[in-house]
Amino acid sequence: MLIFSVFKTLTDQRVTVELKNDLSITGTLKSVDQFLNIRLDNIKVLDEARHPHMMAVKNCFIRGSVVRYVQLPAEHVDTQLLEDATRREAAAQNKR
Amino acid sequence: MDASSNGIQEPFDLIRLSLSERVFVKLRGDRELTGVLHAYDGHMNLILSDVEETIMIVDHVEGAPEGHATVNIAKRKMEMLFVRGDGVILVSPPSRT
Numbered sequence: 197m198l199i200f201s202v203f204k205t206l207t208d209q210r211v212t213v214e215l216k217n218d219l220s221i222t223g224t225l226k227s228v229d230q231f232l233n234i235r236l237d238n239i240k241v242l243d244e245a246r247h248p249h250m251m252a253v254k255n256c257f258i259r260g261s262v263v264r265y266v267q268l269p270a271e272h273v274d275t276q277l278l279e280d281a282t283r284r285e286a287a288a289q290n291k292r
Numbered sequence: 293m294d295a296s297s298n299g300i301q302e303p304f305d306l307i308r309l310s311l312s313e314r315v316f317v318k319l320r321g322d323r324e325l326t327g328v329l330h331a332y333d334g335h336m337n338l339i340l341s342d343v344e345e346t347i348m349i350v351d352h353v354e355g356a357p358e359g360h361a362t363v364n365i366a367k368r369k370m371e372m373l374f375v376r377g378d379g380v381i382l383v384s385p386p387s388r389t
Contacts, residue, residue: 198331279331289304
């Protein structure tokens with residue numbers, strides 16, 4: 197739930213999603229759901245020469261399970277807030 | 293179970309105590325990361341900053357004896373990174389050297 201909230205705060209920011217098949221896509225984060233499925237607009241494939249079939253694709257929906265990394269804009273991430281929220285969530289899990 | 297009575301009760305506590313510290317992460321696909329840990333969840337999804345990724349590319353030379361593969365290492369840096377938990381093999385706290 198915590199990471200889902202982080203992605204929600206990053207909507208309309210530019211992110212780079214690296215998939216498990218080594219395809220890297222940069223795009224504007226339009227929406228995210230509880231499975232961390234991601235919708236990107238205005239996408240750009242990093243290595244277009246290696247993935248020519250992606251050239252015509254302008255926006256996409258990425259299944260959460262095929263994501264390896266998402267590179268986030270550091271200036272839009274409050275690391276102190278993240279750490280506090282993580283501790284709070286960990287404490288809530290422990291109580292159960 | 294009263295988790296607040298002492299420090300470490302369950303494995304995740306080790307990761308919790310590494311928040312805002314530099315950690316070492318081993319991933320599937322011969323990848324390793326070091327970075328400052330800012331967030332994690334029960335899936336071991338992680339958010340790290342100031343990340344250095346090391347990718348080991350092992351080349352098995354045809355006909356070479358066992359254990360004589362050459363290893364190429366690629367490194368790259370990323371400012372802020374979300375890592376999906378299903379690729380994580382281990383998270384290690386900072387080595388205090």
